Amino acid sequence: MTRAAATLSGVRVGVLAGALAGVLGLVVIVIGTFLPWLKSGSVTRNSYQAGGAMRRLLDVPGWLGAALTAWPFVGLACAGVVVLFAAGLVRPSAVLGLLLGAFAAAVSAGALAVRGSGLVAPEAPGPVVTVVGATALITASTVLLLLPQRPARRHRS
Amino acid sequence: MSQPPPPEQPGAPGWPSGEPQQPPAPYWPPPQPPQQPGAWPPPQQPGAWQPAQPGAWQPAQPGAWQPPQQPSGWHPQNSEPVWGPPPAEGGWDYLGGSPEAPKRGGRGKLIASLVAVVALAGGGVATYVAVSNSNSHHGAASPKAAVQAIVDDINKSDLVGVLDDLAPGERDAIATPLLNDIKELKRIRVLRPDADPTKVAAVKTSIKNLAFDADVTVNDHVQIIQLTGGTVSLNTDASKIPFTSGFVKTLFPSGAPTASRTSTVDIADAVRSNNGKPIRIATEKVGGRWYPSIFYTIADYAAVGSGAVGPTTADYVPAKGAASPVDAVKQLVNALVSGDIARAIELLSPDEMAAVHDYAGLIVKSAGSSYPAANVHIDDLQLTVKPTTGGAQLVTLNSVTVTTGTGDKIVVTVNGDCVDMTLPGQAPQHLCTSQIAAQLASQLERLGGQPLTPAQKQALTDLFGGETQGGIVTTQSGGQWYVNPVRTILDQSTGLLTGLKGNDVLELIGVFRTLSGH
Numbered sequence: 054m055t056r057a058a059a060t061l062s063g064v065r066v067g068v069l070a071g072a073l074a075g076v077l078g079l080v081v082i083v084i085g086t087f088l089p090w091l092k093s094g095s096v097t098r099n100s101y102q103a104g105g106a107m108r109r110l111l112d113v114p115g116w117l118g119a120a121l122t123a124w125p126f127v128g129l130a131c132a133g134v135v136v137l138f139a140a141g142l143v144r145p146s147a148v149l150g151l152l153l154g155a156f157a158a159a160v161s162a163g164a165l166a167v168r169g170s171g172l173v174a175p176e177a178p179g180p181v182v183t184v185v186g187a188t189a190l191i192t193a194s195t196v197l198l199l200l201p202q203r204p205a206r207r208h209r210s
Numbered sequence: 211m212s213q214p215p216p217p218e219q220p221g222a223p224g225w226p227s228g229e230p231q232q233p234p235a236p237y238w239p240p241p242q243p244p245q246q247p248g249a250w251p252p253p254q255q256p257g258a259w260q261p262a263q264p265g266a267w268q269p270a271q272p273g274a275w276q277p278p279q280q281p282s283g284w285h286p287q288n289s290e291p292v293w294g295p296p297p298a299e300g301g302w303d304y305l306g307g308s309p310e311a312p313k314r315g316g317r318g319k320l321i322a323s324l325v326a327v328v329a330l331a332g333g334g335v336a337t338y339v340a341v342s343n344s345n346s347h348h349g350a351a352s353p354k355a356a357v358q359a360i361v362d363d364i365n366k367s368d369l370v371g372v373l374d375d376l377a378p379g380e381r382d383a384i385a386t387p388l389l390n391d392i393k394e395l396k397r398i399r400v401l402r403p404d405a406d407p408t409k410v411a412a413v414k415t416s417i418k419n420l421a422f423d424a425d426v427t428v429n430d431h432v433q434i435i436q437l438t439g440g441t442v443s444l445n446t447d448a449s450k451i452p453f454t455s456g457f458v459k460t461l462f463p464s465g466a467p468t469a470s471r472t473s474t475v476d477i478a479d480a481v482r483s484n485n486g487k488p489i490r491i492a493t494e495k496v497g498g499r500w501y502p503s504i505f506y507t508i509a510d511y512a513a514v515g516s517g518a519v520g521p522t523t524a525d526y527v528p529a530k531g532a533a534s535p536v537d538a539v540k541q542l543v544n545a546l547v548s549g550d551i552a553r554a555i556e557l558l559s560p561d562e563m564a565a566v567h568d569y570a571g572l573i574v575k576s577a578g579s580s581y582p583a584a585n586v587h588i589d590d591l592q593l594t595v596k597p598t599t600g601g602a603q604l605v606t607l608n609s610v611t612v613t614t615g616t617g618d619k620i621v622v623t624v625n626g627d628c629v630d631m632t633l634p635g636q637a638p639q640h641l642c643t644s645q646i647a648a649q650l651a652s653q654l655e656r657l658g659g660q661p662l663t664p665a666q667k668q669a670l671t672d673l674f675g676g677e678t679q680g681g682i683v684t685t686q687s688g689g690q691w692y693v694n695p696v697r698t699i700l701d702q703s704t705g706l707l708t709g710l711k712g713n714d715v716l717e718l719i720g721v722f723r724t725l726s727g728h
Contacts, residue, residue: 102346110370126340173389
């Protein structure tokens with residue numbers, strides 16, 4: 054095997070590994086968002102139910118309010134990452150994955166940082182699982198962005 | 211510019227016609243010779259390669275060799291074959307564009323398409339469920355379902371669910387101040403932050419087997435649900451209130467009550483003892499969905515209690531706001547001073563005070579004659595406005611000048627934490643919150659018979675020196691500004707708590723325990 058072929062093989066393995074880790078991260082993120090995030094009395098709420106309640110009950114201004122409004126579309130954004138990759142647009146897919154991972158990680162970390170009031174308290178499973186998925190997605194996206202580009206074509210001069 | 215020698219070509223000596231043994235793909239020679247002067251000239255000699263000549267090798271002809279259409283590995287992106295030698299070993303570099311995904315054959319494209327479709331379908335389903343979850347507490351399809359929903363949430367001790375079940379206008383008025391109060395109580399060490407919500411319900415309610423009588427329709431957006439049967443069990447246990455140990459020790463020095471008490475109410479018995487009148491719960495229709503309404507329930511009980519049948523369309527007073535928050539407050543003050551109740555109701559928020567607008571006629575009839583105009587005239591009212599939560603504006607007082615019926619003038623001016631007052635026949639007074647706190651402290655010391663500790667004096671100063679200045683909450687609806695009385699009152703309680711720090715509440719409790727002799 055030539056050195057060029059070996060490098061090409063390495064790139065392909067990297068793309069494959071990044072893709073698998075990314076898909077795993079996306080799936081874990083989506084699962085995490087449907088796990089418990091908030092407990093009130095004997096009722097637990099997933100991230101979407103908790104976010105909806107927050108929007109209705111509390112005045113959530115600024116970027117946090119915008120994040121709560123956008124949060125239900127995380128699943129669609131995850132699908133967008135996969136579609137871009139399947140279309141061969143690896144770099145745009147990785148960039149979207151990086152942004153999505155950072156967004157999910159920020160929201161989950163914020164939820165974990167919130168302290169309860171005794172009557173209403175945050176739940177750990179949802180945010181923890183989402184942070185794990187977001188970390189996997191960020192890592193995979195970074196690997197894909199750092200991989201060498203396709204080989205240059207030597208044009209006859 | 212030197213040119214490399216042309217590669218061997220089909221038709222040339224040493225290259226048999228038909229399929230080549232070693233196809234040079236992807237560096238397949240061009241079918242057209244270079245046109246540039248000085249470039250490699252096309253072979254013109256008979257017997258040499260001539261693309262257009264019959265019998266010679268033609269790339270597109272069946273049976274002749276053709277470059278592979280779907281190579282298994284990497285190949286150039288251009289459909290045009292590349293003219294040039296293969297890259298030398300180690301000749302990889304960066305082009306700066308996107309890394310290319312491996313090119314797929316027909317099967318690869320099919321798989322990629324399937325993956326994309328599955329991902330889109332999965333993402334779509336997840337988003338649909340997520341959006342549904344996000345709006346899951348968005349009212350009920352019927353008045354009975356709305357009441358049942360809040361009953362279910364009460365049974366689960368679900369505070370968030372109960373607040374979320376309320377009509378939107380009432381939810382905005384009550385939920386935010388209540389949740390802010392809980393946050394403040396945690397900050398000033400009254401509530402524990404680490405309590406388990408499933409175990410802290412001091413009052414556990416179990417409402418079962420509800421029986422309903424026929425609904426009463428008030429108008430197109432208000433219906434009364436009538437309860438005639440069922441049981442309500444209340445289990446109270448003060449030890450389960452998530453108070454901090456410091457708060458409990460201060461409040462109950464000899465030990466907090468721990469007894470758990472349970473009482474059960476039979477709704478049917480309660481109805482019988484109330485002359486057969488069912489328990490009435492009002493529901494409000496907003497945006498096509500039904501919600502239980504506290505304010506409509508209060509208004510309904512007030513109307514029933516006064517012997518009125520219920521509001522008619524003639525009793526409705528439509529909302530008619532003002533152009534600005536300051537104008538709304540000024541017009542409300544003038545309406546109240548002049549005894550114009552109808553105008554005052556017009557200026558109330560149609561979202562928060564929808565019940566008051568619907569029952570306005572009944573309110574005016576019952577209070578109008580006993581509410582004459584005040585014998586004062588407001589000469590000047592200076593207000594300022596500052597934004598508060600939820601897009602609302604807080605209108606606060608700068609100064610007011612009033613002329614009484616006897617012609618005396620009263621001037622009150624607010625300067626930060628201090629108030630300047632000019633009263634008839636008296637020297638101008640200057641009072642600050644710290645002075646008020648000091649005066650109160652000396653009064654309390656005299657009443658209690660012992661001096662207050664520095665911490666207790668500081669707690670009094672903090673109580674009156676809260677950063678949140680009192681004001682009137684106004685909100686915008688339909689481009690006009692209205693006054694929100696319920697939110698104004700509830701925000702004031704949060705404002706009081708905001709001023710307190712650390713153990714202030716415990717110190718204040720200590721002051722009042724001293725006064726009461728315990």
